[in-house]
Amino acid sequence: MNQSIALSRNSNAHVLDDEPPLAVSVRGLKRRYGSRVVIDALDLDIRQGEFVALLGESGCGKTTLLRALAGLDQPDAGTIRAPERPSVVFQEHRLLPWAELWANVALGHESTIGRAGAIRALAEVGLAGREDDWPRNLSGGQAQRVALARALVRDPALLLLDEPFAALDALTRIKMHRLVKELVALHQPGVLIVTHDVDEALTLADRILVMRAGHIAASFQPKDHTPQTLRPVLLEALGVRNKTTRTMTA
Secondary structure (H helix, E strand, O other): OOOOOEEEEOOOOOOOOOOOOEEEEEEEEEEEEOOEEEEEEEEEEEEOOOEEEEEEOOOOOHHHHHHHHHOOOOOOEEEEEEOOOOEEEOOOOOOOOOOOHHHHHOOOOOOOOHHHHHHHHHHHOOOOOOOOOOHHHOOHHHHHHHHHHHHHOOOOOEEEEEOOOOOOOHHHHHHHHHHHHHHHHHHOOEEEEEOOOHHHHHHHOOEEEEEEOOEEEEEEOHHHOOHHHHHHHHHHHOOOOOOOOOOOOO
């Protein structure tokens, strides 16, 4: 391993007087598999309460970055300053089929969260009264609500979302978008969502990043643009050509 790597798993990131503390700070991150460079000298800051969406073509390094932030993959070089145990929600809910819903939410933290804490978390995601139910009785959207409750029950400083709504139908996805925005506003974690869906990024994010060839190629603030003008620019940044796309400065 490259000896220049320095991983710091703690939440004591740099704080500016007039800004929220950093949920994660990345400097010069590099990851390669054999001769293929997947992440190349990447820098990234996400503040607590900030919702960041990461777009990019398949194979550009999005999931590798998320896994590195989650502590699931070891980079070859660079610095990551992040909480020791950030919360992650994957595309698959990964619920234990033999455990009641409350036990799934409290998994790994039974002594500190307990049944009462898990019940409160389930109520936050709209599943009050379902604590003794089983995963087999849930719809896809309900299962992802449980996964979200499990991620947020510890009030994490950093929440990582790996295409968590991709397998849901359109109506359920809209409901989940509303729910996750409400929960992020309540708990105030820094959030990074990896997605292929431009409209999802426009709906959820305070900041949209486009990743290309292992680095952040573009950054956009949706509040500075209308969705109608920003959407075609994002599509072009992702390689979807549109003759009517106008040039926009990020």
